[in-house]
Amino acid sequence: MDTSRGVAKCWPFRGRRNADGYGQYWAGRSLVNVVSAHRVAYLLAHGMTQNLSSKTIVRHLCAVPHCCNPAHLVLGTQKENMRDRFHLHRDQRGPHPVDTPAQPPSGGWRLPAGDLAALERQALVAEFWQKVDASGGEEACWLWTAASRHDFGYGSVSWEGVHTQAGRVAYALHHGLPLAGIFGDVLRHVCPGGGNPRCCNPRHLRPGTQKQNMHDRMAAGRYARGDKHFATKVRDEDIREMREVYWSAPRGNRPTLVSLGQRYGVYWGTVHRLLHGRSRPDAGGPTGELTRGAAGRTNHVRGEAHRMVKVADAQVRALREEYWGLPQGQRPSTIALAAQWGTDSKTVWNWLHGKSRVSAGGPVGGPAVRTAG
Ligand SMILES: [Zn+2]
Ligand SMILES: [Zn+2]
Structure with a gap:
């Protein structure tokens, strides 16, 4: 994204675009419910104060679908969006001069004047904290609310290319460290009410030794298995989303199984089976190639019957x-x-x-x- 151009000019998204010309952006998708660059830009620029429902439309004043300049983005209804399109595209498709740019929130726009990497990082950090319930205040335990959990109850998350505990990420973010900066150290949960593995409050986490950690666990009666098995359970809605995003992208433009695996914290082979409906067929969403019919309706082409077989x-x-x-x-x-x-x-x-x-x-x-x- 080119942010060096000020309020009047468009900030073109430099990444991938979909068929309608909108920037496609993975980071922050759970904040905006879709893979959409300008929606992520809108949210980040406004300081993450609102969570966009998928029904909320972010209109482009400039009529440039891949523009991410927050001064060109306003919230609106589907009806307004249609009207924009009519007015703006009557003569030609954008860019249109933006005479009255959107007003920044108090404190100014909060988009980093940086590159995609900085934007992505900001979106991922916001996405991470959204899964943590910090509503109890600084002293309380901040519970990991996402479904992905480790055997011991730790939040489980993929971060900086590593599958790890949510608490470690919280600790690293709080202290401004890269995840690798605390690698090797064990983080102990020292919550006031006894160690709570789901807790992500960095104030309740202390670096310690493996021995101390085992002691903590046994004291809390949670010591069961010594393995590092992650019992990650992907939620139905995540599976649905994964399928929709994958199958609605044009062939050749689809995310890789490995990248999806990292995003959802599962092995890529599992992603493959999920996408094709060989596992979790009931989670919903398409499980095969989508074609657009004459009426613009999306048809789901099924190859084989997707029967679930459980063979020992x-x-x-x-x-x-x-x-x-x-x-x-x-x-x-x-x-x-x-x-x-x-x-x-x-x-x-x-x-x-x-x-x-x-x-x-x-x-x-x-x-x-x-x-x-
Ligand atoms: Zn623009
Ligand atoms: Zn705690």
Whole structure:
């Protein structure tokens, strides 16, 4: 985004744009409910005092859809938006001179006069704190309100490319440290009412040793398993959003599975299954290619039937052993196996070749060498 141009000129968004010309912006999407650069800019510029509902329209006075100059952005209704379009686009599509720019909030616009990275950081920080309930004041515990939790009850979050505890992020942000700056140290919860793992109040967090931390946990009776397993549960609404964002983007312009995985704190293979409806089919949202019909309606094209099958690990392992134990040429087709196991042939292929259910064990792929001639 070019913010060096003052109030009168547009600030063009330099990132990706959608088919209608609007900037597409991931950071801060939970603040504005959509992936939309100018909406994020509006919110940041106004100091995050309001949370935009998806019904709220942010109008462009300049008629330039990818403009992020807060002086060109005002709230409005769908009706006003339509009227803008009519007036502004009657002659030609923007840019239109902005005679009466929007007024800054008291204290001035709060957009960093910086680049996308600074904007993204600001949006992510705001998004993080929005998941923390700090309504009790400085002394109270600030509980992590998002659904993603660690086994021990810690908030679980993806931050600076690392999957970590929400409390660590809160601590790092509060002290102006990069996450890596507290890496290695254990953060102890020293809440007044006893350590509360969900708490993200930086005042209740102290660097400590692993030993102290274990002692804290045992004292609180929470010591169960020593592993680092993250029992991340992605909310239905997040799955729906992930599907909508992914499938509504044009092919070639879709976010990568890895980036989605980082955003929602799950493994990319899980993202793949979620997107295609192979897991959590009931969460809603599209699970396949979207096409626009003649009437502009969005149709959902389903490839295969998305049946949920739960095949035990032992069965997958046995299937692999049996299949790969047979000489090539005598192996059953994946279609036949799919019918037998009540799933689709792609799933069977994935099992056999270890592209899914890796942990089930057994051989994954024989020496499938094909020599020409
Ligand atoms: Zn503008
Ligand atoms: Zn606390």
